[in-house]
Amino acid sequence: xxxxxxxxxxxxxxxxxxxxxxxxxxxxxxxxxxxxxxxxxxxxxxxxxxxxxxxxxxxxxxxxxxxxxxxxxxxxxxxxxxxxxxxxxxxxxxxxxxxxxxxxxxxxxxxxxxxxxxxxxxxxxxxxxxxxxxxxxxxxxxxxxxxxxxxxxxxxxxxxxxxxxxxxxxx
Numbered sequence: 681x682x683x684x685x686x687x688x689x690x691x692x693x694x695x696x697x698x699x700x701x702x703x704x705x706x707x708x709x710x711x712x713x714x715x716x717x718x719x720x721x722x723x724x725x726x727x728x729x730x731x732x733x734x735x736x737x738x739x740x741x742x743x744x745x746x747x748x749x750x751x752x753x754x755x756x757x758x759x760x761x762x763x764x765x766x767x768x769x770x771x772x773x774x775x776x777x778x779x780x781x782x783x784x785x786x787x788x789x790x791x792x793x794x795x796x797x798x799x800x801x802x803x804x805x806x807x808x809x810x811x812x813x814x815x816x817x818x819x820x821x822x823x824x825x826x827x828x829x830x831x832x833x834x835x836x837x838x839x840x841x842x843x844x845x846x847x848x849x850x851x
Contacts, residue, residue: 685757685794690835691785694769697728699789702764713760719752722784722798725768729782730802733822744807745816747780751801753839758788758795765789772826773837778804778812780823783839799839 685691700721708714730736730747740746760766767789772782779801786796806813815823830837 685755685797686785686835686838688787688792688794690833691769691787691794693833694771694785694829696725696767696787697732697770697784698724698768700724700766702760702762702766704762707762711761713764715754718754718756718760718786718796719798721766722768722786722796723749725770725784725786726782726800726802728768729770729772729826733826734819739819740807743816745813746805746807747802748805749800750779750803751799753799755797755799756795757797758791758793760786760788760795764791766795770826771830771833771837772823773830773839774827775815775820775823777814780804780815781839782826783837797838 698721702713702717706713706717735745735747765788767787769785769787770782771785772780774781781799781801783797783799785794786798787793788795803812804815804819805811
């Protein structure tokens with residue numbers, strides 16, 4: 681069975697953190713929004729979540745702390761075409777002392793479907809040493825608020841699956 685996107689109604693229970701319209705320069709040679717723009721749009725949603733929990737420009741300047749993306753996994757479920765309106769809906773799934781697991785869903789608002797899911801592993805870092813650092817209590821509290829909202833949704837996020845070929849021809 682091929683994994684698919686979560687139900688649109690479920691994703692729309694998550695407030696949008698960013699939105700946009702696919703511009704002509706975002707279209708690739710296949711006639712749809714290019715990979716880099718999917719990542720940029722999903723990332724804008726994640727940045728908005730980070731600002732909401734306190735990891736914003738003032739935080740980076742004042743505390744010399746921030747978040748780096750350590751890993752990403754992208755799932756495409758539908759193409760985004762020129763002039764399509766989309767929104768990013770971020771779900772924070774879990775946190776550890778120095779890391780955050782979240783997913784940003786891009787919804788094709790024009791076609792009423794989930795187009796993309798970008799799963800993230802974010803690492804909290806000391807910007808002076810460029811090494812992982814403990815997430816401060818105030819930011820943890822903000823993340824916990826997002827995690828509680830995620831848990832209240834009542835549906836499991838299809839994340840963390842291994843990348844495998846189902847019908848391999850060569851061992």
